[in-house]
Amino acid sequence: MWRDTLLMVGKDLRIEARSRVALSQVAPFGVIALVLFAFALGPDRSPMAKAAPGLFWVAVLFSSVLAIQRSVSVESVDGARDGLRLSGLDPAGVFLGKTAAVAVQLLILEAILGVGVVLLYGARMNSVWLAVVACIAGTIGLAAAGTLYGALSAGMRVRETLLPFLLLPVVAPVLLAGTRIWQSALAGGIPSQGTPWVRLLIVFDAVYLALGVVVFGPIQESA
Amino acid sequence: MNYVIAGYSIVLGLLFLYTVQLIWRRRRLHRLVALAQSDAAAERRDEDGP
Amino acid sequence: MSPQSAKAQFPKAQSPKALWTTRIIGMAAVVSVAFTVWLGLWITPPDKTQGDLVRLVYLHPAVAWVALYLAFGLAAVASLLYLWPRTRSLFWDRLAAAAVEVGVVFNVCTLISGSIWGRPTWGVYWTWDARLTSTALLLILFLGYMALRRVPADPEVRAKRCAFAALFAAVDVPIVHFSVLWWKTLHQGATVLNPDLSPQIHGSMAWTLLLGFVALTLVFLWMLLVRYRIGYLQDQLGTGELDTAIRQRQAEGVVPAAGSEAPGTPVSVGSPLASVAQPVEAAPVSGVIR
Numbered sequence: 001m002w003r004d005t006l007l008m009v010g011k012d013l014r015i016e017a018r019s020r021v022a023l024s025q026v027a028p029f030g031v032i033a034l035v036l037f038a039f040a041l042g043p044d045r046s047p048m049a050k051a052a053p054g055l056f057w058v059a060v061l062f063s064s065v066l067a068i069q070r071s072v073s074v075e076s077v078d079g080a081r082d083g084l085r086l087s088g089l090d091p092a093g094v095f096l097g098k099t100a101a102v103a104v105q106l107l108i109l110e111a112i113l114g115v116g117v118v119l120l121y122g123a124r125m126n127s128v129w130l131a132v133v134a135c136i137a138g139t140i141g142l143a144a145a146g147t148l149y150g151a152l153s154a155g156m157r158v159r160e161t162l163l164p165f166l167l168l169p170v171v172a173p174v175l176l177a178g179t180r181i182w183q184s185a186l187a188g189g190i191p192s193q194g195t196p197w198v199r200l201l202i203v204f205d206a207v208y209l210a211l212g213v214v215v216f217g218p219i220q221e222s223a
Numbered sequence: 224m225n226y227v228i229a230g231y232s233i234v235l236g237l238l239f240l241y242t243v244q245l246i247w248r249r250r251r252l253h254r255l256v257a258l259a260q261s262d263a264a265a266e267r268r269d270e271d272g273p
Numbered sequence: 274m275s276p277q278s279a280k281a282q283f284p285k286a287q288s289p290k291a292l293w294t295t296r297i298i299g300m301a302a303v304v305s306v307a308f309t310v311w312l313g314l315w316i317t318p319p320d321k322t323q324g325d326l327v328r329l330v331y332l333h334p335a336v337a338w339v340a341l342y343l344a345f346g347l348a349a350v351a352s353l354l355y356l357w358p359r360t361r362s363l364f365w366d367r368l369a370a371a372a373v374e375v376g377v378v379f380n381v382c383t384l385i386s387g388s389i390w391g392r393p394t395w396g397v398y399w400t401w402d403a404r405l406t407s408t409a410l411l412l413i414l415f416l417g418y419m420a421l422r423r424v425p426a427d428p429e430v431r432a433k434r435c436a437f438a439a440l441f442a443a444v445d446v447p448i449v450h451f452s453v454l455w456w457k458t459l460h461q462g463a464t465v466l467n468p469d470l471s472p473q474i475h476g477s478m479a480w481t482l483l484l485g486f487v488a489l490t491l492v493f494l495w496m497l498l499v500r501y502r503i504g505y506l507q508d509q510l511g512t513g514e515l516d517t518a519i520r521q522r523q524a525e526g527v528v529p530a531a532g533s534e535a536p537g538t539p540v541s542v543g544s545p546l547a548s549v550a551q552p553v554e555a556a557p558v559s560g561v562i563r
Contacts (some may be wrong), residue, residue: 145441152437156424165420166438169413170445173452180456196455204448211444218356219437224325228497230389231310234332236381238492241378245499250505258521 008089013104015074017170022105026066032108033059034116045122052123053182057175061142064106064171065164068146071102072154072163081154081220091217095147099212101187103143110135113123124187130194137201138174144208145171151219160203177201275439295502299495305488312481313357320478325413326393327478331485331552336488339493340383341411344376345346345443345498348418352439367508369439373418375493391542403457407450428508430515 016022037055048055060137060170075081084094114131125131149167150208153159184194311331313331351369354360387405388398399405421438422431 111436113406148441149438152434152441153421155430160425162417162424165413166417169410170441172410172443173448176452176456185287200448200452200455207444207448208441211441215437215440216432226389226393227314227325227328230329230386231314231332233389234336234386235306235310237378237382237385241375241496245496245503247497248503249506252503252510253511255521256506 001090001095004089004093005096005100008094009104010097012071012074012098012101016101016105018076021070022067022082022109026063026070026105027109027112029066030059030063030113031116033062034113034120038120039222048084048121049123052121053179053186054108054114055121056117057138057178060106060110060178061168061171061175062137062164063109063113064142064146065167065218066104067109068143068150068167069104069160071098071147072150072159074223076154079190083131085220091220094214094220095151095212095216096152096209099140099143099147102147103139106139106143107135110139125185126187126189127185127191130185130191131182133198134178134185134194134201137198137205138178139209141174141201141204144205144212146211148208148216148219151216171199173204177204275428291498295495295498296492298498302488302491302495305484305491309485309488311480312484313476317473317477317481323394326390327384329390329480333383333390334482335377335489336386337383337408339489340376340379341408343490343493344372344379345411345415345446348372348376348439349443352436352443355436356440361507363428363432366428366436367501367504369436370422370504371462373422373439373496374500375496377412377415378420378496379428379489379493380408380415382410383408401457403454405452405481406456410449410453411446414445418442 005154033113034055037059041051053210112133118125146167149163149170153163153166156162177200180197181187181194181201184191309331312327317331319325319330324406348369351365351372355362355365355369358475385409390400391400391402418438420437424431424434426434440476
């Protein structure tokens with residue numbers, strides 16, 4: 001399974017490296033979201049700084065939908081999905097591989113958005129490591145749940161509109177937890193208040209990773 | 224008390240409206256089934272006929 | 274063999290036992306709801322602290338229980354049973370779909386009744402109370418399931434897809450519950466006094482409360498049975514429903530003077546349709562098509 005995971009990760013990341021879609025389309029989308037939030041919250045930076053954790057995570061959530069759409073659509077051409085099923089790769093490995101690839105892309109995006117939030121909103125970070133932990137834990141969950149829903153909606157023509165509607169409510173806990181942890185990591189926050197939320201994120205990740213490993217095979221067969 | 228009456232009427236009203244919708248849908252489907260059955264019966268009669 | 278009769282599968286008529294069970298449950302539901310309303314609005318006394326507002330307790334927790342636990346729980350279990358190979362049957366899929374749709378209705382009732390109760394109690398129609406928030410999120414999850422169900426697909430493909438979606442959502446529910454709860458209680462600033470919606474209940478109020486639960490459960494059961502039947506009929510008619518509907522339209526405008534061809538029929542979709550364009554001339558036309 002792990003070998004197949006590495007194969008999938010390598011394939012998806014190599015496709016991304018060659019086509020650079022995530023970098024040239026998803027990342028700018030996230031940045032645009034941040035800019036639009038700034039317009040919405042007014043020229044004065046203090047409401048922005050206060051809302052920065054939430055705005056960051058909302059931008060991440062929306063961008064993750066795009067990233068998942070991309071991850072699903074790379075296999076929708078030329079019968080690649082059937083080829084994948086016939087290849088004999090362990091479906092659990094395929095799932096973990098795709099999840100990991102999306103997670104890597106999202107983490108890079110989050111680094112960019114994190115810098116953006118500090119620069120544009122004037123948010124000041126007290127414990128960066130806590131924010132990083134939140135990003136890693138949250139991203140894994142986002143990628144896992146997203147890959148699952150992406151596989152579920154793979155065969156449908158209405159995928160573009162349906163996927164966000166399906167995915168976003170389910171990952172609401174990631175938004176809640178991530179925002180809380182970032183709030184505790186910013187200047188003026190109490191880092192220890194973020195710890196229970198980190199535990200929640202880990203539970204979320206474990207649940208959706210386990211679910212994906214078990215269920216990805218049967219999903220592929222019905223798509 | 225106004226709030227109570229509003230609450231009761233909205234909740235029961237919604238449930239009532241949904242009930243009506245369910246009954247209407249079921250009735251419409253029964254009609255379609257009857258129509259489909261009579262058409263199939265007519266076709267079977269044609270098969271046996273000429 | 275006419276292509277039409279090869280395609281259409283006729284739904285089994287409901288057994289008299291099933292029909293009467295539904296009717297009896299329906300009547301019991303109406304009676305118990307009426308009784309609950311009578312007791313709740315007139316007979317029971319107002320509360321010491323909440324006054325007349327407490328009367329909403331006979332409806333609100335009951336609809337909430339039906340929506341969140343009964344309907345959603347049933348949908349989740351039914352979806353699991355569909356996914357489990359040994360118990361796989363479209364019965365579970367249809368049951369889940371019926372439970373979700375009825376659950377949505379009850380969920381909306383929960384939110385509205387909670388909101389109406391909240392207005393005089395908290396002063397606002399909406400507040401990010403842990404329970405209201407979780408219920409709203411659950412509604413969105415339910416609606417997502419219904420949207421997924423509308424995507425046209427083979428019955429088995431659709432069933433599997435929806436069952437997985439239900440599973441993913443169900444698994445999320447406890448996580449959502451805890452995160453929203455912590456969101457309210459672990460908040461840095463102390464939350465302003467947020468009066469709970471649960472009053473102390475005794476005596477006649479307790480009985481009415483129980484009756485309310487029973488009544489709304491009966492309502493749910495009736496709705497579930499009817500909605501299941503509707504789903505079953507819809508699935509059985511399948512594409513036949515479109516053909517039948519078109520035929521119905523054409524039958525309305527039939528002028529039985531035309532020749533054996535099917536002249537000027539608006540339908541040129543496929544031979545099964547053309548063969549019954551004019552029911553009176555069915556024999557020669559269907560002969561031509563076949």
